[in-house]
Every structure is written in C-alpha cells, then in structure tokens.
Amino acid sequence: MKIGDDEVVLRPANCPHHALVYAQGRHSYRELPIRLNELAPMFRAERSGVVSGLQRVRQISLDDTHVFCRPDQVRAEVTAALRSALQAQRILGLPVDYVRLSLRDDSDAWLGSAQDWDTHQAALRSAALGVLDEEAVDLIEAPGEAAFYGPKLDLQVRDGRGHEETIATVQLDFNQPERFDLIYVDQDGAHKRVVMIHRGTVGAMERVVASLLERYQGRLPLWLSPVQVAILPVDERHDEAADLAARELRQRGLRVDVKRDGSLGSRIRQVRRARASVVVVIGDHEIAQGIVQATDGNDGTRHSLSAAELADRLATAHQERSAIGW
Numbered sequence: 330m331k332i333g334d335d336e337v338v339l340r341p342a343n344c345p346h347h348a349l350v351y352a353q354g355r356h357s358y359r360e361l362p363i364r365l366n367e368l369a370p371m372f373r374a375e376r377s378g379v380v381s382g383l384q385r386v387r388q389i390s391l392d393d394t395h396v397f398c399r400p401d402q403v404r405a406e407v408t409a410a411l412r413s414a415l416q417a418q419r420i421l422g423l424p425v426d427y428v429r430l431s432l433r434d435d436s437d438a439w440l441g442s443a444q445d446w447d448t449h450q451a452a453l454r455s456a457a458l459g460v461l462d463e464e465a466v467d468l469i470e471a472p473g474e475a476a477f478y479g480p481k482l483d484l485q486v487r488d489g490r491g492h493e494e495t496i497a498t499v500q501l502d503f504n505q506p507e508r509f510d511l512i513y514v515d516q517d518g519a520h521k522r523v524v525m526i527h528r529g530t531v532g533a534m535e536r537v538v539a540s541l542l543e544r545y546q547g548r549l550p551l552w553l554s555p556v557q558v559a560i561l562p563v564d565e566r567h568d569e570a571a572d573l574a575a576r577e578l579r580q581r582g583l584r585v586d587v588k589r590d591g592s593l594g595s596r597i598r599q600v601r602r603a604r605a606s607v608v609v610v611i612g613d614h615e616i617a618q619g620i621v622q623a624t625d626g627n628d629g630t631r632h633s634l635s636a637a638e639l640a641d642r643l644a645t646a647h648q649e650r651s652a653i654g655w
Contacts, residue, residue, distance in 0.1 A: 343371065343391070343395070344395060344505060347367070347395040348505050351365070355514065356513045356523075358399060360513070361397065361399050361513055361523070362396050362398035362399075363398075365395050366392075366393070367393050368390060369391065369393065370390050371388070372387060372389075373389065375387050382539060383535040383536065383538055384488075384536055390533065391529065391532070392530055392531045392534070393527070393529060394529065395525060396410075397523045397524075398524055399513065399523070400524055402524075403449060403452045403501070403526070407453055407499055408459060410530075411456065411457060412460055414484055414528075414530050415460070417531050418484065418486075420650065422544060423540050423541070425484050425486055425496070426487050427467040427485050428466055428467070428469070428482055429470075429474070429485055430453060430468055430469070430480070430481075430482055431474035431480055431481045432450050433446050433475050433480065434473035436473075438477060439475070440504050440507075441503035441507075449480060449524070453480055478503055478504030479501035479502045479503050481500035481501065481527075482498065482499040483497075484496050484498070486540065494540075495532075497529045498527065498529055498532075499526065499528045500527040500528070501524060501526055502524075502525040503524075506524065511523045541553065547604060549604065549606075550606075551607075551643065551653060552646070552647045552648075554604065556584055556606070557584045557585065557605070557607065557643065558586070558607045558643065559585075559600035559603070559605035559607070559608050560575055560585060560586070560609045561597065561600070561611070563593055563612035567616065568589065570611050570615070571587050571611050574609065574611065574636040574639075575587050578636070578643065581640045582647065583644060586600075597610075606627070607626060607653070608623070608624045609621045609622065609623050609624075609639070620634055620636075621634065621635070623639055625655065630655065632655050642655070
C-alpha cells in the first residue's frame with residue numbers, strides 16, 4: 330500500500346520482528362533465556378469461504394511470546410509455557426480436550442538435522458508428559474504434522490458443534506535462528522546458535538472471546554463481564570444516590586455503568602440485553618432505607634443491601650473469580 334512516498338505492507342506475524350530485536354545486541358549464555366512478548370494485531374489472507382464470526386478472521390490480535398534460549402534450556406522453557414497456557418485456560422473455564430505433539434516423519438521435507446529434531450522432539454515429549462500427568466490431559470502424537478521448521482505442542486479444544494480448534498501453541502523453530510543468524514556467546518567464547526520458541530498463553534483474542542461467549546452462552550461471569558454493575562436511578566432526584574453508589578463500587582475496582590435516560594422499564598430491558606452481571610435500582614424507598622436493590626443477572630434473584638456491602642461482595646467475587654456470595 331502506498332502512503333505518500335512510503336510503501337507499507339500488513340504485518341503477517343510478530344516472529345521476524347522479535348528476531349530482529351534479539352539480533353540488535355550481543356548476548357552471553359548467562360543472559361539466556363530472553364523472552365519477548367507482544368499483544369499485537371496481525372493479518373492473514375483467509376479466503377472468504379472460511380471466514381467465520383470471531384473464530385476465523387483476517388485481522389487477529391495475538392498474545393505472542395518468543396523465547397531465545399540455549400539448547401539445554403528448552404525443556405524448562407517448554408514446561409513453563411505449557412503450564413502457563415493450561416492455567417490460563419483453566420482460569421477462563423475453557424477445558425482443554427488434549428494436547429497434540431506434532432512431529433516430523435521419515436521424509437526429507439524438514440529443515441535442520443535429524444539429530445536436532447530427535448533431541449528437541451524428545452525434550453517436547455518429556456516436558457509435556459511431566460506436565461500433563463499432573464493435569465490429567467492426554468498427549469496425542471501426530472507424526473508428519475510438524476511445521477517444516479520445528480516440532481510443536483498444540484492445546485486442542487472442541488466447540489459446541491464438535492469442531493476442533495487450536496487455542497495455544499508451543500513451537501520450536503530451527504529456521505529463523507539460522508536465517509537471522511541468531512547467536513549467543515557460550516562459556517568457552519564460541520558463538521552458538523540459539524533455539525527460538527514460539528509460545529502463546531491465551532492465543533488469538535478473537536478466538537478466545539468466541540469460545541468464552543459460547544461456553545457461557547453469552548452471559549460472562551462477573552469477573553469477565555464488560556459491565557459488572559448497571560445502576561438505574563428511578564428518577565432525576567435519585568441521581569446523587571446513584572452516583573454515590575457508583576463511586577463506592579468503582580473504588581473497589583468494579584466496572585460500573587449508570588443509565589439515566591429513558592423510562593425505567595426500557596433501561597432495565599436494555600441492560601438485560603447487554604448481559605450486565607448485576608442490575609441496581611435506586612428509588613425513594615432505597616434512599617429512605619439507605620440501601621440499593623440489586624438483581625443478579627445470572628439467576629434473577631433480588632437482594633436489598635447497602636452500597637458498601639454490595640461493593641464488598643462483588644469485589645470478593647471479582648478477585649476470586651467466583652460466584653457472588655449473596
């Protein structure tokens with residue numbers, strides 16, 4: 330694309346940029362591993378026939394980390410990456426169906442020596458088994474499914490239709506360290522080639538959001554909800570009490586939206602459609618009693634309590650990622 334006198338292209342991946350960042354300096358074996366992380370937009374030339382909602386899009390926002398390490402550090406880095414990815418999925422409530430270990434086959438379509446492949450495939454297998462035995466998640470090996478530049482581990486999940494998706498990856502790369510001449514100075518002063526590891530903890534934001542919306546049927550748990558509390562003053566004279574309640578909740582780190590315009594009935598319908606976790610109504614009765622009327626968006630139960638008590642209960646549920654303790 331021409332922008333003035335410059336010619337620019339859509340960014341397809343973070344990987345070569347991070348390789349260039351590493352290559353800017355001289356690195357000792359004592360500095361490694363070096364980990365570079367970026368949450369950045371990038372672009373894929375997806376065909377129109379496969380673009381689907383948030384699952385398959387042409388612009389993705391990827392949680393992307395690249396690790397530059399010594400060969401003897403590969404297993405520890407893979408272990409840390411796999412633990413991190415599994416923990417993230419557990420927190421989000423997205424169960425991992427299994428982990429796939431993609432290996433080379435006996436053909437000659439692979440970059441790097443067979444010895445390097447054998448060493449690093451064994452490191453991936455050993456690290457994965459050490460983690461997955463604790464997690465009760467299966468490891469399934471897939472010969473011939475590796476990328477041409479290295480073996481990988483993929484966390485596989487199935488959606489409500491039974492379709493399988495990769496949600497996070499730990500990938501070894503023999504290609505970019507070679508092409509970008511990525512080296513470190515070893516203990517004996519010799520220049521050695523680094524191992525590059527591509528890893529994602531959460532993966533593509535769009536795909537994760539799609540999985541969450543499906544998992545929770547559009548009603549996200551309190552800690553994930555964009556609007557955690559919607560406050561509806563019945564009339565203009567109740568605005569001050571609504572603002573005081575909103576301040577109390579925001580001071581506890583909660584996401585609050587005060588809705589003032591329109592009839593009370595229309596505003597209640599609006600916030601319900603928006604899937605607010607808690608709907609708070611404040612009128613004459615609530616002001617006289619020093620309370621708020623809170624409705625749990627999940628089960629429709631109503632609760633009368635002070636704004637301070639509501640803030641305490643919601644803040645606890647938010648911090649612990651748990652159900653609201655009414």
